[in-house]
Amino acid sequence: MKDASQFTVGLVQMAMAADPEENLHRAILKVEQAVDLGADVVCLPELFRSQYFCQREDADLFALAESVPGPSTDALGQIARDAGVVVIASLFERRASGLYHNTAAVIDAGGEVVGLYRKMHIPDDPGYYEKFYFAPGDLGFQAFDTKAGRLGVLICWDQWYPEAARLTALRGASILFYPTAIGWHPNEEAQFGAAQLDAWRTVQRGHAIANGCYVAAVNRVGHEIPLAGGAGIKFWGSSFLTDPFGAAIAEAGSDVEEVLVGQVDLDWLEQVRRNWPFLRDRRIDAYAGLDQRFID
DSSP: OOOTTEEEEEEEEOBOOSOHHHHHHHHHHHHHHHHHTTOSEEEOOTTTTSSOGGGSOOGGGGGGOBOSSSHHHHHHHHHHHHHTOEEEEEEEEEEETTEEEEEEEEEOTTSOEEEEEEOOOOOEETTEEGGGTOOOOOSOSOEEEOSSOEEEEOOGGGGGOHHHHHHHHHTTOSEEEEEOOOEEOTTTHHHHHHHHHHHHHHHHHHHHHHHTSEEEEEOOEEEEOOTTOSOOEEEEOOOEEEOTTSOEEEEOOSSSOEEEEEEEEHHHHHHHHHHSOHHHHOOTTSOTTTTSSOOO
């Protein structure tokens, strides 16, 4: 019998094809591969059903959206139920006509959707025109009880905000999952690539340390060029799992598909928090102003 204080995480780093059905089929195969490696929870990359369509503003691309629950959660729910595994899937949610979100569905081991997280921080940068497609999340920062344990989910651009990690950890999450689609503009990689990747790793390791929890970042790989042309985005992979000390447990390469597995140890989390009691020593009486855009 598996120790109740431990569970195994599977991270699916994959490249996306042009066909959404092919991506769903391949994602299911990779979930099965993670299960074969012992995973109790499997997380897919951000918007895994398609190539990263937010590189341009095109109203026709709203046709990629689907209801949640819907076709993807039904298919993933089946494999979750068959394998007894929790699945985290980031999807382009059609909530209503003209209202769309970037949404992570948490599918428990019985196959049911036990919760949704809608991406709160929506970027608008060259090649990342997400504000055109997604309304900001309105469900807040949450943690979800699953067969494996209590999990937190945030999405990509949320990675840079300590408030998001903190509030999710305060909900009792032992691990923060970040399904992600991030990479380099090819003409910037030589000059800025190493520093950008290091910053991305560092800020998330900081979330793990500051909150005494595990962090899992799950990115895609591949060089995706829009149909309209342009340089595209070279997604940098480098998915990883880190412990509450910020130490890497598992890490993928930058340009290959991989299924990573690593263990979450709740007893180790307890020990770290006893010796680094950051939650105990927070000055909750002194943080007025964090709800302000800027303090003049």
